Amino acid sequence: MKTVTSNTDFLLAIENLTVSFDGFKAVNDLNLYVDENEIHVIIGPNGAGKTTVLDLICGRTRATDGSIKFHNRELTEMREHEIVREGVGRKFQNPSIYEDLSVFENLEISFPRGRSVFGALAFKRDAEVIDRVHEIADMVFLKELLDTQAAFLSHGQKQWLEIGMLLIQDPELLMLDEPVAGMSVSERKQTAKLLNEITKGRSVMVVEHDMKFVEDIAHRVTVLHQGKILSEGSMAKVQADPKVIDVYLGH
Secondary structure, three states: OOOOOOOOOOOEEEEEEEEEEEEEEEEEEEEEOOOOOEEEEEEEEEOOOOHHHHHEEEEEOOOOOEEEEOOOOOOOOOOOOHHEEEEEEEOOOOOOOOOOHHHHHHHOOOHHHHHHHHHHOOOOOOOHHHHHHHHHHOOOHHHHHHHHHHHHHOOEEEEEEEEHHOOOOOOOOOEEEEEOOOOOHOOOOOOOOHHHHOOOOEEEEOOOOOOOHHHHHEEEEEEEEEEEEEEEEEEHHHOHHHHHHHHHHOO
């Protein structure tokens, strides 16, 4: 099944990637590359295959054909938890946080040492954990809300908390599916600032519909249509592409 690929200098190299559902190719012979310290945004109409690409990278969906290499290690042969351990973090459209726990406890429970059974049993709230929780909370604008129960956060703050829960695991590739959906204008601006900050040392892949937000964050944009790349390049380049205007932006 797998296409043999040579080693690459890219952090993530997707080559000839295809997934079929009952004969329908949701992703069709896709080639997509992500550099280190890059914010790479995927846009396109509904049903273009954007979320499916993230599902394939994180192992939630299995490829029919092709290759996904992260640091030249083949992800299509790994399970979801193994891909997380490799350094790939994924945030879904709806925040999945522990609403009955405080902001501090949500971040603490995501600290990497507590992940294995042994690590969880031996886990202690020591200075390293406390310092890291405070560092991440500050980064995601929640430092003043550490004792607040997560259920009482605004929608945007819940999104930030989940991003923080991924950041505390220190992934090298962070994948976000519509991170600013439902956010206020000021929250969107702060999220753009956050993403530009966290690419110092990691790459971020974002699926998004908010074009103003994409303009604020994207180093490179890939436009998908019917599971294939319609256009790719800077935001200015894809915005000026007649094919993109016709299929997506014009609507």
